[in-house]
Amino acid sequence: MQVLVGLNNRNISDYLDYTNSFIIGLKDFSINYLELEIDEIKKIIEDYPNINLFVSINANIFNKDLKILEDKLIILDKLGIKGIFFYDISIISLKEKLGLKTPLVWAQEHMTTNYNTCNYFYDKGCEYVYLSNEITEEEIKEIKEKSKIKIICSFFGYPEVSFSKRSLLTNYFLYHHENKEKDVYEIKTDDDTYLIKENKLGTRITHGKLLNGIIPFKDLDNIVSYGILNEENIDHLVFLKVLKIFNEVNKNTIDKNKAFKDILDLFPNSDDGFFFKKTIYKVKE
Numbered sequence: 001m002q003v004l005v006g007l008n009n010r011n012i013s014d015y016l017d018y019t020n021s022f023i024i025g026l027k028d029f030s031i032n033y034l035e036l037e038i039d040e041i042k043k044i045i046e047d048y049p050n051i052n053l054f055v056s057i058n059a060n061i062f063n064k065d066l067k068i069l070e071d072k073l074i075i076l077d078k079l080g081i082k083g084i085f086f087y088d089i090s091i092i093s094l095k096e097k098l099g100l101k102t103p104l105v106w107a108q109e110h111m112t113t114n115y116n117t118c119n120y121f122y123d124k125g126c127e128y129v130y131l132s133n134e135i136t137e138e139e140i141k142e143i144k145e146k147s148k149i150k151i152i153c154s155f156f157g158y159p160e161v162s163f164s165k166r167s168l169l170t171n172y173f174l175y176h177h178e179n180k181e182k183d184v185y186e187i188k189t190d191d192d193t194y195l196i197k198e199n200k201l202g203t204r205i206t207h208g209k210l211l212n213g214i215i216p217f218k219d220l221d222n223i224v225s226y227g228i229l230n231e232e233n234i235d236h237l238v239f240l241k242v243l244k245i246f247n248e249v250n251k252n253t254i255d256k257n258k259a260f261k262d263i264l265d266l267f268p269n270s271d272d273g274f275f276f277k278k279t280i281y282k283v284k285e
Contacts, residue, residue, distance in 0.1 A: 001217065001220065001221050001222075001225065002019065002021050002052070002225065002226050002227070003019040003021065003227055003229060003243070003246055003250065004019070004021045004022065004023060004052075004054070004152065004226040004229070005021065005022050005023070005228075005229055005230075005231065005243065006022075006032070006033050006228055006230035006231060006232065007022050007023060007024050007033055007034045007231065008034045008230075008231040008233075008234075008236075009034065009231060009236050010034065012044060012047070012048050012051065013048075015243065016048075016051075018240075018244060018246070019247070020050060020051045021051065021052040021053075021054075021082070022052070022053055022054065023053075023054045023056055023085065023228070024036055024044070024054070024055055024056065025056045026038070026056065026057050026072065026076075027040075028059075028200075029056075029057045029058075029059045029061075029065075029069065030056040030057060030058055030201075031058055031059055031163060031201050031202065031204055032056070032160065032230075033232070038075050041053070041055065041076070041079065041081075042075075042079055045079050045081070052082040053081050053082055054083045054085055054105065055083075055085070056084075056085040056107075057084055057085065057087075058085055058086060058087040058107055059087065059088070059201045060087070060088055060165060060201075061088040061090045061091075066094075069094065070094060073091075073094055073095075073098060073102075074100075076102060077098070077100045077101060077102050081102055083102060083103040083104065083128060084102055084103070084104055084105060085107040086104060086107060087107060087109075091104065092125060095125060103126075103127035103128060104126045104128070105126065105128040105129065105152060106118075106121040106128070106129045106149075107129075109130065109133075109160060110134065111132070112129050112131050112132050113134070114139075114143070115142060115143045115146040115147040118143055118147040118149045119147050119148070119149070121149070122147060122148055122149040126149065127150055128149065128151070128152050128225065128226075129143075129147075129150070129151060129152065130152045130153075130154075131151060131152065133153075133154050133159045133160075133211065133274065134274050134279050135274065135279075136275055136276060136277065137216045137276060140153065140223060140224070141223055144223045150225040151223065151224045152224065152225060152226045152228060153213075153220070153224050153226075153227055154211065154227075154230065155211065155213035155214065155227045156210075156214070156229040156230065156242060156246070156263075157228070157229060157230030157231070157232060158206035158208070158211070158232060158233055158234075159206060159211050159273060160204065160205070160207075161194060161205045161206060161207055162205045163202060163203070163204050164202050164205075166203060167198055167202070168196065168198065168203040169198040169203060170198060183197060184196070184197045184233060185197075186208065187205070192207065193207075193208030193269075194206065194207060195207075195208055197233075206233070209271060210270040211271075211273045212263045212267065212271060212272060213227075213272055213275055214245065214249055214256060214259045214263060215257065215259075215260050215272060215275075216275040216276075217249065217256075218249050218256040219256075227246075229242065229243060229246060238266060241266060242263055242266065245259050245262055245263060260272075
């Protein structure tokens with residue numbers, strides 16, 4: 001399995017001792033990674049020609065966006081990027097319309113949960129699927145067994161809970177006649193903490209408990225093509241320590257259980273998410 005870093009930092013050289021695969025967001029069309037303009041993406045590829053670069057286009061697409069997006073997709077196709085993460089299925093139609101060669105990653109997150117739908121999108125031309133972080137390790141293995149699609153999973157970072165087109169933070173502070181002073185706010189309940197972040201595309205809510213999936217990362221080594229480590233809302237130097245640990249597990253230089261504890265020391269409020277916890281239960285009779 002190749003480690004795939006979800007970038008929130010431009011310093012590509014910082015990561016190259018551990019991986020050469022990255023996700024970056026397309027400016028105005030991405031909601032959860034470092035967003036760059038086409039020219040900036042092109043410059044990264046020129047400076048680092050040996051990296052595998054995926055581009056995230058996971059915003060909802062409206063009619064007014066189509067012409068702008070078509071022009072950007074044509075340019076990206078010529079840059080030879082590794083793939084495009086997409087949410088809006090208009091991307092499938094645009095790829096066919098424009099005759100694009102860039103592989104697609106079906107990335108509708110909470111909907112990417114079963115092999116039948118994976119097979120449907122594979123037949124529609126999607127080479128990869130970015131699986132939901134709400135399914136188990138066994139379910140991931142079943143998808144691999146019963147589908148030809150290549151699998152991408154998240155193994156580290158703050159899991160997304162929901163996304164809304166509404167400007168929830170802006171509306172909240174307007175209602176309370178207060179100023180919005182930070183990029184990220186915490187929402188606390190009796191049981192959990194959530195992180196809420198807004199940009200002009202909408203509002204993203206992630207769980208405040210960080211995903212430490214290094215044990216299933218090792219278990220799924222020959223099942224998953226790329227394992228995502230997302231740096232969003234994490235100190236850069238601490239993230240590099242985590243990246244080093246994952247790299248050592250990949251090379252079998254440290255045990256996965258020790259690695260789990262090492263990451264737990266860095267992030268006490270972390271766990272292995274739903275990899276070993278089913279989320280679908282039979283309703284009582």
